[in-house]
Amino acid sequence: MSDQKSKAARDKPEKIRCEACPVMCFVAEGKLGACDRYANEGGKIVRCDPLTVLDRRIAAGDEIRPFLKSEWDGSLVNDGDLFVSAVGAGTTYPDYKPAPFIISREVDGADFVTVVTEAIYSYCGVKLKIDTDRHLGPEGAVVRAAGEVIGLVVTSEYGSQMMSLGGVGHLTGGSKVEGRVTCDALMRLCNKEAVELTIDGGVQIIVQAGQPPIIDGKTEHRMRVGCGSATIGMFASQWEGLVDEVVVVDDHITGVVSEHQAGKVLGWKDTGIRIRGRRSTPGRYFQVAEPGLGWGGTDIDDPLNILNDWSPKKGAVPGLSLLMVSTTGEHSGFYVLDDDLVPKKQDMPKALLASVELIAENCEPALCNVLFAAGAGGSLRSGVTQNPVRLTRSVQGLKTNVTCGGAPAYVFPGGGITIMVDVMKMPDNSFGYVPTPALVAPLEFTLLREDYVALGGHDEAIRELADVLEFGGEYGDAVRAVPANDTPQPHKLGKK
Numbered sequence: 001m002s003d004q005k006s007k008a009a010r011d012k013p014e015k016i017r018c019e020a021c022p023v024m025c026f027v028a029e030g031k032l033g034a035c036d037r038y039a040n041e042g043g044k045i046v047r048c049d050p051l052t053v054l055d056r057r058i059a060a061g062d063e064i065r066p067f068l069k070s071e072w073d074g075s076l077v078n079d080g081d082l083f084v085s086a087v088g089a090g091t092t093y094p095d096y097k098p099a100p101f102i103i104s105r106e107v108d109g110a111d112f113v114t115v116v117t118e119a120i121y122s123y124c125g126v127k128l129k130i131d132t133d134r135h136l137g138p139e140g141a142v143v144r145a146a147g148e149v150i151g152l153v154v155t156s157e158y159g160s161q162m163m164s165l166g167g168v169g170h171l172t173g174g175s176k177v178e179g180r181v182t183c184d185a186l187m188r189l190c191n192k193e194a195v196e197l198t199i200d201g202g203v204q205i206i207v208q209a210g211q212p213p214i215i216d217g218k219t220e221h222r223m224r225v226g227c228g229s230a231t232i233g234m235f236a237s238q239w240e241g242l243v244d245e246v247v248v249v250d251d252h253i254t255g256v257v258s259e260h261q262a263g264k265v266l267g268w269k270d271t272g273i274r275i276r277g278r279r280s281t282p283g284r285y286f287q288v289a290e291p292g293l294g295w296g297g298t299d300i301d302d303p304l305n306i307l308n309d310w311s312p313k314k315g316a317v318p319g320l321s322l323l324m325v326s327t328t329g330e331h332s333g334f335y336v337l338d339d340d341l342v343p344k345k346q347d348m349p350k351a352l353l354a355s356v357e358l359i360a361e362n363c364e365p366a367l368c369n370v371l372f373a374a375g376a377g378g379s380l381r382s383g384v385t386q387n388p389v390r391l392t393r394s395v396q397g398l399k400t401n402v403t404c405g406g407a408p409a410y411v412f413p414g415g416g417i418t419i420m421v422d423v424m425k426m427p428d429n430s431f432g433y434v435p436t437p438a439l440v441a442p443l444e445f446t447l448l449r450e451d452y453v454a455l456g457g458h459d460e461a462i463r464e465l466a467d468v469l470e471f472g473g474e475y476g477d478a479v480r481a482v483p484a485n486d487t488p489q490p491h492k493l494g495k496k
């Protein structure tokens with residue numbers, strides 16, 4: 001029996017340890033580690049995704065293809081056509097060891113170094129910008145995925161609703177399930193997948209980077225042209241002579257042309273219109289209704305609900321015409337006052353219809369934008385330099401350029417290296433995770449070689465680009481090429 005056991009033990013494939021993150025998985029031959037990003041291939045831990053090179057010679061929209069070494073000669077690798085992103089590069093753990101790739105490149109006669117790693121982020125999240133006028137939920141409302149709290153509704157911006165999702169509090173500060181669900185939702189959003197969210201006291205919404213939001217099952221098409229007041233400002237002259245009064249219904253600022261400065265300058269006559277709501281300045285009203293999914297982000301289906309009785313003393317007369325329209329042109333109605341000064345709906349005159357269509361035409365498509373925000377100022381700096389604060393200072397001093405999968409990262413002012421990047425500019429499926437839980441995202445630092453040496457960089461680990469493309473790194477030698485996006489030009493760096 002004991003012989004049988006020991007034979008079984010002998011036949012069992014040996015597991016080897018992946019050391020690319022603190023989880024330290026033991027991975028059997030032919031199997032994947034817990035994050036699905038590393039595998040045991042022939043007794044060696046390899047990164048499942050190839051190292052991704054951004055290639056300016058591939059036009060946007062062209063196929064991604066394996067990097068064919070036969071397609072480039074030595075000279076091309078020095079002219080900035082190729083940029084080795086960190087997608088597929090792997091992570092070196094613990095951080096004091098040099099990053100997976102530290103690559104030397106010569107561009108325009110200057111020596112540059114790009115340090116490439118897939119960073120593991122516990123401090124990270126997503127800022128969502130959702131183009132819609134509709135009321136998604138009150139500011140401060142909790143946002144959930146799969147029933148777990150993963151973030152908050154924050155401010156309304158101009159035509160968009162912002163949300164802040166993730167962050168270390170949800171990843172590590174709540175229950176295990178909360179952390180796992182948060183990590184999964186962030187990763188899928190960053191990988192440009194559709195994610196369903198629910199907002200306490202608000203709507204159910206499907207969000208996907210670069211796609212229109214779907215709110216309570218209805219696809220949003222247009223981002224508003226402006227607030228109600230701005231719409232009056234833009235189009236007042238187009239309505240002149242076609243209609244006696246125009247009201248642009250908006251949850252934030254409803255505009256009334258006869259009272260608005262734009263109308264006054266054009267000589268618009270008083271109409272005796274009276275709007276419910278709080279008058280801010282002439283022709284601009286707040287809180288005409290409750291927020292909702294109706295006209296202009298209000299809860300109303302009938303725009304006449306925002307009107308009080310008309311005043312004959314101030315110009316209301318039978319036959320006076322009125323256009324009511326929303327800020328996207330999605331809702332509109334034409335009315336004429338009857339003998340009792342009550343507005344009655346009528347068919348929209350063709351000329352006015354054209355002005356409504358012009359509002360719609362001036363609306364941009366409604367999209368969801370996903371911005372990944374993270375703190376890169378922690379221990380990963382040791383993979384770049386033995387003196388981490390010098391990297392921080394170099395980034396803050398604009399001597400080191402920070403990119404994520406080749407996409408330019410905005411670096412927040414002040415201490416640390418807190419970055420934000422538009423995931424649409426990054427290669428597809430740039431993001432992964434580790435079960436700690438934390439997100440994994442590509443990160444590159446590019447700087448002049450002399451500056452790299454001066455900040456205590458791992459000089460001995462610098463390799464030529466051609467060598468990297470030929471032989472790969474610790475986690476394999478597979479390379480693929482994708483079209484370059486906004487990869488920054490190294491020659492813009494280091495200018496004093």
Ligand code: SF4
Binds near residue numbers: 019033
């Ligand atoms: S979770 Fe992934 S990166 Fe971490 S040790 Fe396991 S296989 Fe390696």
